[in-house]
Amino acid sequence: MKRAKAIRERMSGNEAVAFAIRQVNPDVMPAFPITPSTEIPQMVSAYIANGEIDTEFVPVESEHSAMSAAIGAESAGARTMTATSSAGLALMWEELLLAASNRLPIVLTLVNRTLSGPININCDHSDGMGARDTGWIQIYAENNQEAYDNYIQAFPIAEDPRVHLPVMVCQDGFITSHAVENIELLEDGPVRDFVGQYEPEEFLLNPGKPVAVGPYSISAYAMEAKKAQEDAMEQSRAVIAEVAARFGELSGRQYGFFEEYRTGDADYIMVIMGSAAGTAKEAADQLREEGWKVGVLKLRVFRPFPDQEIAEALKNCRAAAIMDRCESYNGCSGPLGMEIPAALYRNKVMIETADYIYGLAGRDFTVEHAREIFAQLRDAADGKIPAARHAYVGLREQ
Amino acid sequence: MSTGAAENYNLKSMLSRPERLAPGHRMCAGCGATIGVRAVLRALHEEDRAVIGNATGCLEVSSYMYPYTAWEDSYIHNAFENAGATLSGVETAYRALRKRGRLPESEHFKFITFGGDGGTYDIGFQSLSGAMERGHDMVYVCYDNGAYMNTGIQRSSATPMFADTTTTPAGKCSAGKVQYRKDLTAIIAEHHVPYAAQTTFTRDFTDLHRKASKAIYTEGACFLNVMTPCPRGWRYETSEIMEICRLAVETCYWPLFEVDHGKWILSYTPKNKLPIEDFLRPQGRFKHLFKPENEHLLALFQEEVDRRWEDLQYRCAQG
Amino acid sequence: MRTDITKINERTPWQGLTEGLQMFAGGTSRLFATGEWRTNTPVLIEDKCRQCLLCVPVCPDSSIPVLEGKRGAFDYDHCKGCGICASVCPFDAIVMKEGIEP
The missing domain is CATH 3.40.50.920 (Rossmann fold)
Structure with missing residues (x-):
């Protein structure tokens, strides 16, 4: 892969992730406001309002509905993402498990904030750690540069047929999300080529090829399904490394576990x-x-x-x-x-x-x-x- | 904008459409929910494809028990409280993929989601309200059997007053559920959606078919509330479902009406409104009301039915 | 990735199940027989049937097929014997017989 041109900028972590979303131009983004991730859906909405991207934004009435709508959209064949923090992630909890067990490559950008109580808007990792056993891949960033780079790598990891698992890309609330630092961005074209077109094999909207998602399962199948899900997590190790290597060639920035x-x-x-x-x-x-x-x-x-x-x-x-x-x-x-x-x-x-x-x-x-x-x-x-x-x-x- | 004019109804030709709900599902013998589902799906034009959503409940656990799906169309069950939001996502994906040229122009999809009264009136109410307010081009169908039947007949906010359920058991100190039921059809109509209607099974299913057809072919978020009796929970003989439905309508317990682009319309006015006892008597869940000492409860029930019926008539007279 | 459900059963190893337990097929429940649930069985008396079709939409189990505008024989593989069809027939053309056999 050819090394892409670097664009030097100054941005907050939220701005960097919103910029990456603009470059990826996902199909669907349902989201609900919560501090400190709110800026991300705001900025995406502005990109849409200004005609810079044509993502379908769904202004849902809760984070539970954000992840529910994301599951619907991703099952239907759309590249789908959302953003949240803290209590928002906690409210999604049931749905996080379903996104993973239905094997849906949704990307969630998490701006880490403490969980109540007492209610407090500042950073710790209790939200992300609370979701550690939900079956999501979790990648944490130190700064705005990593938040940007991790987001771009998230889709190729999630959508790889060996994986088909959702990915949570995490950055620290306020410290990273709101602090402005230097950053090296990539140009739109190389980012789009890197992420590629999303072409699922099976999806709800495939005419004449019906799909059923979300069965009741008797014990005879449920444990086998969980093992298959666990195996996908195991397979993701190689994919994460491959995607990071490819990203290294593109950006010059090297990432490991x-x-x-x-x-x-x-x-x-x-x-x-x-x-x-x-x-x-x-x-x-x-x-x-x-x-x-x-x-x-x-x-x-x-x-x-x-x-x-x-x-x-x-x-x-x-x-x-x-x-x-x-x-x-x-x-x-x-x-x-x-x-x-x-x-x-x-x-x-x-x-x-x-x-x-x-x-x-x-x-x-x-x-x-x-x-x-x-x-x-x-x-x-x-x-x-x-x-x-x-x-x-x-x-x-x- | 499509106004979804109801198609001319002919039972024979409608029944000649391919069946979209396959047999082999595990719903109880005599279940009202699948009768309702079949009737709604018959309103889909043959050439149209559909994605069916479903809240957790009897219908879901029985109609898609791995690896057996009863649905001929694409189907998604997510959880109990989010059928509205889940189908919102599917419908949004449809618009996104069409816009981006990733679906064939010639293919048209409709979006219909089913939830029981527990998943609709109660735990899924917020998700439903959100989906209706955002105006997704979809139909939410509540199959209202008036309790949490899947978990064993617990009361919901759709359960009628005085019903004997497992969380409102009739006993020495209790006459069943204390509260009257929530009027969800009116609440959704007050979201000012293009179309909301209340229906149940009538002899040739004209009313249900006409309303389902309008709901499916009216652009925007539409809502159908279909009373689908449950022989287990209501405790009547399985064969008697059509008579139970007739009595619900003739007593004005379950009036048939629609709210079409803001216009309230009564679909049917009984010639001789029957006393509420006629609807309650065949059902085991109301057995305690027929003890002599509970006569005043029957009067209270009647009073509430009358009050609501008059209110509905008034609204419909205003148009 | 279309699913052949005849290859999925309770002895299938985990690698053989579908991803996310999704089903890449429609109407597979036809292969599951619910007819054995019956304690009573509807029987059509063909001489009395006027093909009004009122019995068809009331069936919760899609077990009265319609072909060329006429109802066909009961699908006894799936009919659960609820008796709704018999109770709505205006011509007494359906009788309920005790037991699982028609």
Whole structure:
């Protein structure tokens, strides 16, 4: 694939995703307003109103109906997407499972925001993490550039016949969605060629070839169907890698399941997801200057979970800090705090781990916090202190 | 804009159209819902294709039990509360794909979704209201059997007052459901959709056919409320469904009317309006009303039927 | 990807089921016999039948086929024996017989 020309711009994450939607020009977009994703359907509506694209926008009366209409439209043969945040994703929950089990390649751009209560509009990952077992592929972005690039890769992943699963493309609310940063955009033509025409084999509107979607299934079939769905998630690993390689040729930007930042010889690694990875990288740079061997593993693809690759990436460090921007209320840790140690154990990588909860409902996570966590990791690895378990970062305490 | 003038009705020629609901579904013997579905689908012109939507309920779990679908046309069931939104999406996809030249010009699709009263009056009400307000070119058909039959006859907001259901059981301290039923046809008519109508089965199905035909061939969001008795839930002999429907109409419990582009029209006025007991007596769910001490409840029921019938007559007289 | 449902049954391995349990075919329920549910069976007395067809639309199971404007024989593979057809017949041309056999 020929390298496309780069267009230098300054944009917020929401603007970047809306711009990518303009380039893809999907067939149908049902959406409902919710902070902080609201800007995306607003901008798409403006593109439509100005004749720049001809996507059919459906101004539904709830997020549940947004995903319901998306399921109808995608089943009918239309390339379909929606956008939401927080409670909107929670209201869609039942439908998220149906989008995946009906094997529909819908794309959802999620602008991560905390779930109530208390009601709060700022970022954490409780919405996306709450949907982690719904059967969606989940890809998280650190910044506006990644939000843009991930969105463009989402359709070729979802629509690949080996996959046929919905994809959730996530970016952090306000921190990424509303902050304006530099970005390199691609031209419309190359993006359209990259995403390609959507040509499903079977769809409701195929004349003379009726399709029935959404059966009642007795137990004799339901478990087999779930296994087939699980297999598609497994198959998606190769497809995600292939699409990323193709996108790398087009854009010059390389993506994997995760980014390894200065981890090669690192003794201490912070595993983190989303915008706070930038903060962690800054702390790592400072500590490297001071002579420490530290690095950051920024998880990009959370579903499917790259367990073997993570274990491989962490096996040579002394200790890893696992950072969750979400509570799990399991009494032990956040979701990554459970899944990453499980991945290490299954792959017989017995390094020390510590787990932290940070940034809930938009709480600042600073370079100082990250430096302190690296220091704690070192002390835990030296046996001076116990490794942190379920520790809240930046919390006021008596 | 198509006004959906009803086609001339001839039972013989309509019944010669190919059957769009195949046998082999698992609805109970004597079920009203599939009689209603067949009658609605007969109003589709043979050359037209359709996508059928369906809310979760008896009809859905019985008509598409993997790998057996009873639907000859494309069909989508999504969940309980979202038949309106789901078909909105299908209809929007149709417009998008047509606009982009991805469907053959010569092919025409119609969009019809079926929901029971639970999926329509209650849990699916918001989704229905949204679809009607947005004006998708579709027909929402409520097959109203007056309770959550699929889960075992629990009351819904369509259940008539005093009905004995599994969540409003008649007993020593209870005379069945306390509230009267929601008037959904009027509520949807008040969305100012192009066409909303209430119907049920009459001897040769003229009324249902005419209304289904208007609803399908009127552009925009249209609504049909079809009373489809349930022998299990209402507790009458399966063979008696047509008589039950006749009594519902002749007592004015279920008046036949339509609201066509804002004009309220009575489809039928009984020559001699029968007392409500005639409709209630054959049904086991109202058995307790016929104890001597409950005579006043029958009077209350009658009063409510009369009040609503007069109200409807007034609206229709205003046009 | 059209579905041949004769290849799908409760012994089919997971790889053999359709994607998303979608059915790429219409009207496959014809292959499922519901006739065995019957406890009573409608029987047509042909001499009495005037072909008014009132029995056809009241059948919940699409079990009275119409061919060239005339009703055909009952589809006993699917008829569940509810008796609605017999009760609406103005000419007593349909009688309900106890049992599953016509």
